[in-house]
Amino acid sequence: MIITRTCSDKDKSDMKKLWNELFNDSERFTDWLFDYRFLPEYCACTYDDDLLISGMHSYPMPLLIRGKEISSVMISGVATIDSYRKKGLMHSTFGHLMNELYDKGVFATTLKSVSLPVYYSLNHYGCTKSAYIHSNTQNNHISVADYIPTSSDTDKSDCRKVNIYSEISSLHNCYNIFTKNYSGIAIRDAQAFKRKMDDYLSDDAHAIAVFKNGKVSGYCIYFVDKEISAEEFIANDLFSARLLFKTLNVGRKKIALKTSQIIAKWITDKDINIQDQNSMGIVNIRQLLKTICNNSDYCVKITDSFFDKNNGVYLFNGEKTENNAHMEISSGQLMRLINGYMSLEELASSGNALIYDKIACVEISKMLPKQNCFIIDEY
Numbered sequence: 502m503i504i505t506r507t508c509s510d511k512d513k514s515d516m517k518k519l520w521n522e523l524f525n526d527s528e529r530f531t532d533w534l535f536d537y538r539f540l541p542e543y544c545a546c547t548y549d550d551d552l553l554i555s556g557m558h559s560y561p562m563p564l565l566i567r568g569k570e571i572s573s574v575m576i577s578g579v580a581t582i583d584s585y586r587k588k589g590l591m592h593s594t595f596g597h598l599m600n601e602l603y604d605k606g607v608f609a610t611t612l613k614s615v616s617l618p619v620y621y622s623l624n625h626y627g628c629t630k631s632a633y634i635h636s637n638t639q640n641n642h643i644s645v646a647d648y649i650p651t652s653s654d655t656d657k658s659d660c661r662k663v664n665i666y667s668e669i670s671s672l673h674n675c676y677n678i679f680t681k682n683y684s685g686i687a688i689r690d691a692q693a694f695k696r697k698m699d700d701y702l703s704d705d706a707h708a709i710a711v712f713k714n715g716k717v718s719g720y721c722i723y724f725v726d727k728e729i730s731a732e733e734f735i736a737n738d739l740f741s742a743r744l745l746f747k748t749l750n751v752g753r754k755k756i757a758l759k760t761s762q763i764i765a766k767w768i769t770d771k772d773i774n775i776q777d778q779n780s781m782g783i784v785n786i787r788q789l790l791k792t793i794c795n796n797s798d799y800c801v802k803i804t805d806s807f808f809d810k811n812n813g814v815y816l817f818n819g820e821k822t823e824n825n826a827h828m829e830i831s832s833g834q835l836m837r838l839i840n841g842y843m844s845l846e847e848l849a850s851s852g853n854a855l856i857y858d859k860i861a862c863v864e865i866s867k868m869l870p871k872q873n874c875f876i877i878d879e880y
Contacts, residue, residue: 505593506597508544510541513541519580520534530704538560543602545594546594549585557594557598559576559610560575562693563687565681566839572608573607573609576611576612579614599784603810607784609781609782611628611685611878612780613779624806626780626834629840630776631760632774634756634768634769659711660711662707662709663709663720665698668708671717674717676689679736706732707723713741718737722734728754731759786810786819794817800826801826804830805832827858827862828862828865841872845869
């Protein structure tokens with residue numbers, strides 16, 4: 502008999518076995534993940550009698566959206582064994598998890614997928630972008646953009662390799678300053694930041710940091726193999742971004758770097774590859790609208806063929822209403838508007854939003870302008 506349910510502690514070994522079978526992660530990382538990030542009450546599983554055939558993980562990860570903290574989870578490890586694929590198990594397991602998350606007071610989800618269209622039917626669409634830079638110092642095909650530093654930049658400034666734990670408070674402060682410029686990014690308190698650093702160090706990460714007048718103004722967490730892979734590249738000003746990249750670029754290895762579009766354009770004026778990063782979805786539309794907009798002048802009809810709790814006509818303060826809607830949109834496309842990934846005009850012109858009252862929608866558009874949407878975390 503096939504049963505879908507919330508995980509319990511007894512499912513840990515089966516869930517870990519499924520992860521190891523379907524994902525190419527190191528043993529050290531997988532051990533760390535299941536020791537410190539496996540919360541069974543936030544995970545869902547489907548069994549056929551005693552055989553685990555499908556499972557997925559989620560983990561509480563509050564997001565900063567338009568400067569406001571949103572109760573969210575990171576979804577990861579969505580997996581179904583080969584012999585049970587294309588039977589709708591992902592949909593049923595995901596649906597069970599969404600209901601559990603709703604009951605736990607979660608407003609939104611974020612996830613990184615190899616293929617974004619896989620999640621369209623679940624009303625999860627790309628809501629953040631990342632910039633990728635690939636540099637080969639031997640070919641020298643990346644040229645750092647011209648920049649003449651000011652005396653305030655160079656005075657008492659340096660970039661050097663650091664011990665992550667020794668500088669963790671300074672690195673965390675730099676991260677917190679950085680997040681204020683973005684929407685859809687993970688909020689990390691001191692415990693969450695240390696846990697993320699533990700994650701990196703479980704795979705032998707290195708770190709360099711820029712210090713300006715004794716304070717960290719940028720840092721890079723990276724791994725060294727056949728190439729340097731920069732997983733977390735953060736800078737709070739142009740000078741720090743370029744000094745970080747210059748320091749990283751000193752060796753003779755190729756560099757693969759992921760960062761925000763803003764920082765990428767600070768570093769170089771060419772060879773930037775912009776890609777969708779995480780998809781996002783809505784768990785509790787009422788609470789999300791109340792927290793982000795809290796406006797009772799306009800209303801929206803929301804459709805959701807996957808998660809029925811989102812359906813209805815709502816004021817932008819989250820209350821349901823019998824009023825005529827000023828616009829209509831699916832929950833997944835609304836998440837793009839709320840996060841600031843797309844403007845209302847862009848959604849309407851692409852056929853992903855219906856405008857019923859143009860004057861009202863001009864005001865809705867002003868209320869929800871586009872943002873710089875970026876997140877580092879992928880699991």
